[in-house]
Amino acid sequence: MTGRCRRAAAAALLLAAALHAASRPAFADSLEDLPEGPGREAVFYTCTACHGLKIVTQQGQSAERWDGTIDFMIERHGMAVPPDDVRREIVDYLATHFPARRGGYSNPFLKR
Numbered sequence: 001m002t003g004r005c006r007r008a009a010a011a012a013l014l015l016a017a018a019l020h021a022a023s024r025p026a027f028a029d030s031l032e033d034l035p036e037g038p039g040r041e042a043v044f045y046t047c048t049a050c051h052g053l054k055i056v057t058q059q060g061q062s063a064e065r066w067d068g069t070i071d072f073m074i075e076r077h078g079m080a081v082p083p084d085d086v087r088r089e090i091v092d093y094l095a096t097h098f099p100a101r102r103g104g105y106s107n108p109f110l111k112r
Helices: 003-023 040-047 063-077 084-097
Strands: none
Touching: 040 084, 063 084
């Protein structure tokens, strides 16, 4: 294969990769990426309206901190205020499935 053919083949591969990446949604998350339980759908649809699930699932917080995170999202990022019952469902789900970690993890985004 000549140098020109190799460059053409490499360009074709790069183009194919770029087209494949462009065809994928920005957040490839799905409801099934979260553990089953009450509040799963509320968490999925509330959180993925603005960002991917990874930013949620990598956290580990107490119910109080999850509740504070919702306040932060409302105040700083214009998140729609969820009804009280939905908010409680979200906080309970997150505190159950993504509880505070040992070592006193502190969410740096909550520091004002």
